[in-house]
Amino acid sequence: MTLTMEEFQKKMDILSKLLVDGLGSTKILFHYSFAEWLLDVKHCTQKYLCNAAEGHRMLAMSYTCRAKQLKPLEVQEFALHLVNSNLQIEPFNLALWMVWNGTPAKDSLTTSIPREQEVLQLLVKAGAHVNNEDDHASCIVQQALEREDSIRTLLDNGASVNQCDSSGRTLLANAAYSGNLDVVNLAHI
Numbered sequence: 001m002t003l004t005m006e007e008f009q010k011k012m013d014i015l016s017k018l019l020v021d022g023l024g025s026t027k028i029l030f031h032y033s034f035a036e037w038l039l040d041v042k043h044c045t046q047k048y049l050c051n052a053a054e055g056h057r058m059l060a061m062s063y064t065c066r067a068k069q070l071k072p073l074e075v076q077e078f079a080l081h082l083v084n085s086n087l088q089i090e091p092f093n094l095a096l097w098m099v100w101n102g103t104p105a106k107d108s109l110t111t112s113i114p115r116e117q118e119v120l121q122l123l124v125k126a127g128a129h130v131n132n133e134d135d136h137a138s139c140i141v142q143q144a145l146e147r148e149d150s151i152r153t154l155l156d157n158g159a160s161v162n163q164c165d166s167s168g169r170t171l172l173a174n175a176a177y178s179g180n181l182d183v184v185n186l187a188h189i
Helices: 005-018 032-039 052-065 072-081 089-098 117-126 134-142 148-156 172-176 181-186
Strands: 019-021 026-027
Touching: 005 019, 026 032, 052 072, 072 089, 072 117, 089 117
Parallel strands: none
Antiparallel strands: 019 026
16 A cells, blocks of 8 residues: 555566456466465465455455446456455445445346355345346346255345246246255245
């Protein structure tokens, strides 16, 4: 936080040999094992030791600054960083954080459902809609079929067990067809 822009750029130039292009215009470390080394107290010297939660907090703040312009997948990324930031804030307050900053959470589940249950719950609390009558909603329900906890969240927030996917099967029929008794019992309740 005390670096000037010139000092920061010099450090980035030195670090650039270890970075590769990530999604969008981001940079990531060349290999995940190097990132793990930077997070491991046993292997990394204090000078280079990093804190993952601090990184998530910085990324969450970056998304906060441009919250109103975020695309659906970026909204999911924003929620992921908030969840992993270890801010010791209740989930409903994280949802309020997103709402107060104008995050367009409503359509954040139109293309995919996040893998992390906490992220899905945060998005729903921030106003994401899951009860659409189009093929996207069917696709979302299909993606969530294997994750019972996601199914519970979807059902609790308006998704219908009678909603059909592109092949004409309902959520309940898909669960039965795949032999997932837990989801069948959950969807049948």
